[in-house]
Amino acid sequence: MSGHSTYQPKTGIERWLDARLPIVRLGYDSFVDYPTPRNLNYWWTFGGILSLCLASQLITGIILVMHYNPSAQGAFASVEHIMRDVNYGWLIRYMHANGASMFFIAVYIHMLRGLYYGSYKAPREVLWLLGCVIYLLMMATAFMGYVLPWGQMSFHGAVVITNLFGALPLVGESITTWLWGGFAVDNPTLNRFFSLHYLLPFMIAGVVILHIWALHVVGQNNPTGVDPKSKADTVPFTPYATVKDGFAMSVFLILFAFFVFYMPNALGHADNYIEANPLVTPSHIVPEWYFLPFYAILRAVPDKLMGVLAMFGAIACLFALPWLDTSKVRSMRYRPTAKIYFVFFLVASCILGVCGAKLPDDPVIPHLTTFQLAGSDLNSFVWLSRVAALYYFAFFLVVLPVLGLVEKTLPVPDSIASPALSADAKKG
Amino acid sequence: MADTAVGATTEPEHGSDPSRRDFIHIAAIAAAAGGAATLVWPFIDQMNPSADTRALASTEFDLTKVAEGQQVTIKWRGKPLFVRNRTKAEIAKAVADDSAQMKDPATDASRVKPGKANWLIVGGNCTHLGCVPTFGGGEYGGWFCPCHGSVYDTSGRIRKGPAPLNLVVPEYAFLTDTKVKIG
């Protein structure tokens, strides 16, 4: 909760600066003395982890730009120059490529935490919306970044996604030509993606500052969903949350290091080590794993325009969430029915992810042919993605609005400190 | 992760804990700082010349192309390099001035390889502000820099003008009598 500042400048220099630009005061109030709920669990450490990811991507990215050649002619070779000739270039490149995946692993966990504990509910709607904006910017940044190595997947992924805009009636083709800067994805497209890929992360950083500001005005949510009522409910951010975040970051770095040093290409695609060729399409165009659920939703709908709208609609559901959920209880810890639907949502999202990587007409259960429905066998990944996509939308548009009105909830504790005394405090 | 329910203390003493300098906290912070410092090195080293640039750091040059009294300018490490096959007269003039007053004293012998005094290899940038001097101007029979009037003698030593140092002699070695490796 934003309250009175307790910062006391000690030395003369501190007082001098505090009178002119109270930045040390701001730092102290936000990250040292800031009252943090005492019962936060490890799901709350991902905000700090995300800041670490952003910093890592910014630094490795700026360094890569020192060596990268953003022309269709030279991009692929310049990336190999980085990998082979630049001192520690291989390390910086692998950190950046795998760092993007780590960034998305962390953001998905962070968002799921928000979903489960009701962190999007009043008064944190703006906090949630800013988070959605960050997510959108992250997706745009990642998409453009993947084009830069100018491999086969880079190129053809760019072709597929930019062609989506052609689905829009009337203006579609003009927009696509405008995006391309030509009649196809080529050097002009690469150059503008390079410029924007450099720009967007700084915009992300700006929105992150707003996100943290919005957070500090209303205060952190906590696993009970009950607001802190007294000093007994909170601890100062430093050292309590700082050290916990530090530990969590260190463990996260272990996962990061594992990918960078032992499986650096596991999350990528082999075809991207082939230089882009506009005349040859890879047998199987797949976006990076973090886009797979949305890709599955796109392909689930047979009509091109409706597929595009469904894909963007899936993201729009996130923005609308604070107003879709009618429950008076914040945390799903005390909403047993909602918890079940949430687990199904998780499973549906994972299924959508798997479907996104498959060919739509491939059988889910091998060698089993059933009957044809709307042009595809029922035992196909496209039908599986339709079912999973249906649940995805139903969760936001039907389950959450209705459940809040009819569900039976568990008794919510009076305060944060009280569940610590209660023997049947549910964990999770 | 068990959120263990320990009996809540009624008066949590937040104030005293952070100010205690436990060894474990110092160890943890020191380890983190050490790791960060180690991580910084690759990020700094990547700006150093990369392997392909370093590969072009040395060049081999065939001296048979340079006749007596002639000079060839080659590009080495992105800058001009003079390879001059000096005449006996030029060598004599340079040696004669060995003990003369000069800004950056050096004997002619220290600027060439023993037994190969006719071969003078010097950087083609004036040590004042980097312009490329031309041969044959100026009173000492050597190089003259048109930018600000520095004059070098037949050993490439600065004799007149604003340049502070002699033309730089790079590291080089004779692989054979007619082939030299520079850098």
Add this chain to the structure above:
Amino acid sequence: MLRKLSVIAAAAGLLVVGAAGPALANGGALPAKEVQWSFDGPFGKFDQAQLQRGFKVYREVCSACHSLKLVSFRNLGDKGGPFYNEKYPNSNDNPWVKAIAKDYEVADIDSETGDAIKRPATSADHFPSPFANEAAARASNGGALPPDMSLLAKAREEGPNHIYSVVTGYVDPPKGLTVPTGGHYNPYFPGDLTSAWHGSKEHVPPGGFIAMAPPLKADLVTFDDGTKATLEQEAKDVSAFLMWAAEPKLEERKQTGFAVLIYLLLLSGLLYASYKTVWRNESH
């Protein structure tokens, strides 16, 4: 309880992803033969003798059609490479490297006349391509383009296993398969043979048609270290060499990774202890 369930559900979901893998990873081809490589695993290293043999195979057989344009001669003398020698930490000075480079000719411009000439390569040069450009390469190979091999081992899903399998996997086409002119049946090469197959629809043969004729056979190359040059040996060695060409920093990467992971485990331990100390008297 439900927290545990959801974690298990997520893990199961991920297992499905892992097991299922991307759709038709092999494009209808047989999964690659499993080979034990010296560079496998977290402590993997290149076997220098194998790299030298593999380089010989590349040089005497493959380089006639396949370029290696992202690799420089000096890389051969870098740490982990086929001709690395401790006496020459700067690979540009490595005499084996210089000798190999001199045998190749690269295009250059005569600095006096401006004419296009060919000069002997130095260690700083990249491997020259056998063909001047793509069109020339296709014209000499019946319209097919022999791919550059600098990244081949990373550009194929199963990497060096795939290269080994294709090169040793040529078999006579089964009866009922129409082989197009210029094509060769290979069960490990990706493709869809349904349209070329005249047998039962249930038993379409795996694999596809590759434009390259079987490139290797026993004793095509004589190995300097006396190793018997069987087809399998040549294939194994050239695949290992190509893995090195694609990822010359593999050894350095894995060694650094070990040090980093040990450090991070220690750091996590220290931070956990620090965390427990800070929270000692607080309810959580």
